[in-house]
Amino acid sequence: MSSVLSGGDWAVILLYLLGVTGLGVVSRLRHRQDADEYLMAKRSMNWFVVALAVFATLFSTISFVSIPGEAYNFGLTMMAVALGQILFVPLGIWLFLRFFFAAPTFSAYEYLEKRYDRNCRRIAAVIFIMIRLFYTGGVFYAAAVIFESLAGWRPEATIVVIGLITLAYTFWGGIRAVILADVVQSAIIFLGIAAILFRLFQVTGFDVGGVLSFAGEHNRLFGTFAQSDFYRLNLHDRWNFWLLILVVVQIPLQTMCCDQLVIQRLLTSRSYHQAVRSTYANYLLSIPVVVMLYGIGLFLFFYYNGGGGELPAGLPGDKVLGFFITDELPAPLPGVIIVALLAALMSTVAGAVNSLVTVCFKDLVLTAKPELAGTPCEMLYCRVLTVFGGGGAILTALMMIVVGQGVRTTLLEVIGVWSNLWPILFVAFLYGVLSQRVSARAILWTMVIGGIVNLVVPYLMYYAVPEEMRWGFWYLGVPGVLLGLALPPLLSRFWPNRKNLDGLTLRTLRPDGRSAPPAPDRPLP
Numbered sequence: 012m013s014s015v016l017s018g019g020d021w022a023v024i025l026l027y028l029l030g031v032t033g034l035g036v037v038s039r040l041r042h043r044q045d046a047d048e049y050l051m052a053k054r055s056m057n058w059f060v061v062a063l064a065v066f067a068t069l070f071s072t073i074s075f076v077s078i079p080g081e082a083y084n085f086g087l088t089m090m091a092v093a094l095g096q097i098l099f100v101p102l103g104i105w106l107f108l109r110f111f112f113a114a115p116t117f118s119a120y121e122y123l124e125k126r127y128d129r130n131c132r133r134i135a136a137v138i139f140i141m142i143r144l145f146y147t148g149g150v151f152y153a154a155a156v157i158f159e160s161l162a163g164w165r166p167e168a169t170i171v172v173i174g175l176i177t178l179a180y181t182f183w184g185g186i187r188a189v190i191l192a193d194v195v196q197s198a199i200i201f202l203g204i205a206a207i208l209f210r211l212f213q214v215t216g217f218d219v220g221g222v223l224s225f226a227g228e229h230n231r232l233f234g235t236f237a238q239s240d241f242y243r244l245n246l247h248d249r250w251n252f253w254l255l256i257l258v259v260v261q262i263p264l265q266t267m268c269c270d271q272l273v274i275q276r277l278l279t280s281r282s283y284h285q286a287v288r289s290t291y292a293n294y295l296l297s298i299p300v301v302v303m304l305y306g307i308g309l310f311l312f313f314y315y316n317g318g319g320g321e322l323p324a325g326l327p328g329d330k331v332l333g334f335f336i337t338d339e340l341p342a343p344l345p346g347v348i349i350v351a352l353l354a355a356l357m358s359t360v361a362g363a364v365n366s367l368v369t370v371c372f373k374d375l376v377l378t379a380k381p382e383l384a385g386t387p388c389e390m391l392y393c394r395v396l397t398v399f400g401g402g403g404a405i406l407t408a409l410m411m412i413v414v415g416q417g418v419r420t421t422l423l424e425v426i427g428v429w430s431n432l433w434p435i436l437f438v439a440f441l442y443g444v445l446s447q448r449v450s451a452r453a454i455l456w457t458m459v460i461g462g463i464v465n466l467v468v469p470y471l472m473y474y475a476v477p478e479e480m481r482w483g484f485w486y487l488g489v490p491g492v493l494l495g496l497a498l499p500p501l502l503s504r505f506w507p508n509r510k511n512l513d514g515l516t517l518r519t520l521r522p523d524g525r526s527a528p529p530a531p532d533r534p535l536p
Contacts, residue, residue, distance in 0.1 A: 020346025035180030080329030082308020103267030148407025196354035203351025465491030
């Protein structure tokens with residue numbers, strides 16, 4: 012696409028990159044930085060700004076491309092997952108969010124130390140770091156490949172240049188610059204999606220009824236829900252009703268307790284009630300975006316299979332959007348789309364790096380060296396960890412490109428395997444707020460045993476077996492979850508809880524939502 016980009020396209024791209032870099036500089040000059048400012052923006056952000064930041068952080072370049080590809084290849088079945096999640100957001104807020112505002116908190120895992128002990132906090136922090144570091148490197152690599160096919164950019168150059176620019180504004184401005192950049196990036200993402208959809212309306216003659224009719228004839232709507240096979244419990248299915256229910260329930264609850272990427276942005280809100288607003292607003296903002304992206308997939312399917320457009324032979328469905336952008340959008344719209352993709356990438360990477368720094372410093376460094384708290388060394392550690400976090404993501408992505416296809420595949424699989432550890436963290440938080448009987452030692456061993464199981468099962472039931480024998484990927488984390496739910500009550504019979512839990516469970520939370528004053532540990536009656 013390098014030959015397609017006009018001077019206007021390049022001007023849009025350069026203006027965007029200069030703008031987000033400037034946000035870091037401005038944030039550094041306008042606000043005196045200490046750890047609270049650098050990591051939490053002094054807890055002063057407006058609720059709607061926080062909602063946009065959460066949206067931009069969770070919306071990656073892969074989402075921009077893969078959702079239309081899913082609709083093109085398989086239809087709208089998975090859209091029900093994205094739309095259904097909002098039904099369980101109130102439950103996630105009620106169960107978990109209030110505990111992070113009961114006292115000044117920097118990370119989700121501080122709660123685990125209060126509820127259990129410091130070892131539980133540390134092991135949960137390490138698991139989060141591994142999940143997010145591999146994820147961020149994988150997102151970077153996948154985005155670089157997308158930019159290579161769209162714009163002709165060498166992946167190595169994309170990773171290094173975009174990575175260093177993202178690292179620069181994160182390094183200088185901290186989370187305030189990251190959140191403000193996320194607001195700009197959200198607007199650009201909306202604009203890019205709207206531009207693509209409008210052009211698709213034009214080339215299909217604004218024939219929405221014809222598009223939907225054609226999609227229905229080719230099983231690209233919700234016809235899957237009318238098929239009896241969709242309701243069978245088969246571990247080898249790519250997707251079925253039971254997996255849909257599992258994901259719809261699991262993701263919002265999981266996000267609201269153990270994903271520091273989201274929790275940290277919510278903690279920058281001025282109050283718990285503003286964080287609740289931000290949470291609902293984020294999901295409400297996501298709904299039209301998801302609908303538009305799935306609509307893009309359906310319009311592409313109609314245009315290239317019945318509406319007169321022609322595709323190169325053998326082009327897979329997840330690359331059709333890229334071909335449409337290069338073939339059908341007039342300048343400077345290709346530049347706008349490139350900027351939207353860059354915005355999705357940079358917001359994800361910046362958010363991940365910022366959350367990694369917070370967890371490394373607050374949950375690992377300060378728990379080992381509490382004497383550093385409140386000293387000038389805090390900012391030095393935060394900046395050094397920012398460099399290491401961003402550098403780690405860049406190096407992971409570069410390794411996937413430089414070393415070879417076999418290693419890239421292995422690392423992408425590792426990303427998937429580590430993602431199966433999210434439910435193990437979720438179980439620790441779930442028992443934390445629901446049970447007064449579950450002890451720290453029981454949860455610690457549950458995280459260790461459940462984590463091992465969820466690392467081994469994917470290898471045994473997915474990567475080490477023929478394709479026709481593989482479990483559906485979402486099922487791979489189920490054994491660890493079932494074990495994680497069963498072990499804590501059982502192990503707590505041998506290691507009962509002796510810790511005072513005032514203000515740390517739903518039953519002991521004060522009416523004002525705050526923790527009770529510290530009291531000595533005592534056995535439960």
